[in-house]
Amino acid sequence: MRATDLSELAAFEAVARHRSFRKASEERGVTASAISHAVSNLEARVGIRLLNRTTRSVSLTDAGTMLLAQLSPAFGEIGSALDALNQYRDTPFGKVRINAPSSIAPFVLGPVMAKLIRENPNLQLEIVATDRLEDIVEGGFDAGIRLGESLRDGMTAVRINPRLRFAVVGSPAYFERRPLPQTPADLKNHICIRNVYPSGTPYAWSFDRDTETIDVEPTSPLTLHDHELMIEAALSGIALAYVWENRAEPFLRDGRLVRCLEPWCPPEDWLYLYYPTRKYMSAGLRAVIEAMRV
Numbered sequence: 001m002r003a004t005d006l007s008e009l010a011a012f013e014a015v016a017r018h019r020s021f022r023k024a025s026e027e028r029g030v031t032a033s034a035i036s037h038a039v040s041n042l043e044a045r046v047g048i049r050l051l052n053r054t055t056r057s058v059s060l061t062d063a064g065t066m067l068l069a070q071l072s073p074a075f076g077e078i079g080s081a082l083d084a085l086n087q088y089r090d091t092p093f094g095k096v097r098i099n100a101p102s103s104i105a106p107f108v109l110g111p112v113m114a115k116l117i118r119e120n121p122n123l124q125l126e127i128v129a130t131d132r133l134e135d136i137v138e139g140g141f142d143a144g145i146r147l148g149e150s151l152r153d154g155m156t157a158v159r160i161n162p163r164l165r166f167a168v169v170g171s172p173a174y175f176e177r178r179p180l181p182q183t184p185a186d187l188k189n190h191i192c193i194r195n196v197y198p199s200g201t202p203y204a205w206s207f208d209r210d211t212e213t214i215d216v217e218p219t220s221p222l223t224l225h226d227h228e229l230m231i232e233a234a235l236s237g238i239a240l241a242y243v244w245e246n247r248a249e250p251f252l253r254d255g256r257l258v259r260c261l262e263p264w265c266p267p268e269d270w271l272y273l274y275y276p277t278r279k280y281m282s283a284g285l286r287a288v289i290e291a292m293r294v
Contacts, residue, residue: 005045011038012050013075016068017138019058027140092283095124098273099136100145102129103227107162107246108145108271112291123284131225132198136275142285143275147268157272160292165267167245168205169257173237180260184214191239192218196225205242207264214264231257270294 014024015035025032043050050064060068100109109127116125128134128141136144145160168181181187184207195218196202202223204215220239224230227243234241234248235256241248245265251257273292275285 008038008042008045009071010075011035012042012064013068013071014140015039015051015058016060016064017072018140021058023140092120092287093122094282094284095126096143096282096284096288097126097128097141098143098145098288099128099130099134099139099141101131103131103247104145104164104244104271105129107164107244108160108292112288116287116291120284120287123287125288130198142282143273143288145271145273147271154277155274156277157274158289158292159270159294160273161271161294162246163267163270165245166206166242166265167248167252167259168240168242168261168265169231169234169248169252169259170240171235171237171256172258174234174240175258180258182261184216184261184264187216187218187240191222192216192220193230193233193239193241194218194220194223195230195242196223198225207261208266209264 011024011028011034014027015021018024018027021032021035021039025035028035039051048063049061050067052059052061098109105127113125113127116123128139134141134144136142147164168187178190179186181190184205187205192205194202195205202217204217207214207216222233222239224233227247230241230243231247231251233239234243235251240260248257248259252259273289275281275289
């Protein structure tokens with residue numbers, strides 16, 4: 001097989017997996033037009049349409065579905081074979097792509113990025129921060145970060161630092177008008193920002209103390225999914241915010257925010273770095289795991 005044949009097949013496999021020429025081009029580090037040209041060449045050479053394209057979407061033909069099913073295991077084997085070469089290198093080499101929630105990425109990855117790059121000069125670290133739930137395999141990531149939760153089959157999870165917890169915060173001006181809540185039940189007398197995931201699905205303010213668990217679902221004129229905006233809203237004195245403690249810490253230190261209900265906010269479950277279980281692991285991913293594991 002010629003190198004051009006393999007390159008065209010790799011371009012098709014990336015487009016078929018992502019259902020996107022743009023995402024495939026980002027993964028492979030070339031332009032979208034180069035990916036499109038490679039796929040068109042492949043289709044012309046085999047004489048069969050593999051992809052249906054519109055201005056809005058990409059879908060597989062029956063022939064494309066069959067080809068992808070055959071290619072995916074083959075490319076997986078090639079990747080494992082290349083990863084196995086890392087055992088002959090003294091230092092990690094190549095790119096490691098990590099997906100992490102944007103609301104916690106600075107606290108999780110910030111402390112380790114400089115050390116990883118400094119100690120591994122041949123390592124390329126690419127971090128994509130988003131609070132949308134991503135399929136790391138489909139997205140072309142080597143690993144992802146999540147709070148402790150069930151992961152699909154074929155994934156390995158490693159416990160990492162730090163262990164985070166939430167905080168309920170408001171400005172001194174806000175508490176001049178309302179008393180500090182002493183229990184979660186007191187929040188019914190307060191204006192509390194509604195928290196939602198990027199998908200628009202709301203999530204409750206969750207509290208635990210001893211054996212008691214209470215979930216509060218705020219009713220509020222303000223609904224946000226970005227923790228920085230929640231902090232800004234709390235600083236303005238308009239409402240209370242339920243945010244990651246690390247995000248609020250600088251403002252708590254200088255007195256611009258006041259914390260309440262701290263005994264009701266224990267640490268969350270552990271964070272995990274998770275990745276597809278493979279026979280071989282790249283030296284780069286191994287270096288990331290060792291830098292982050294508990």
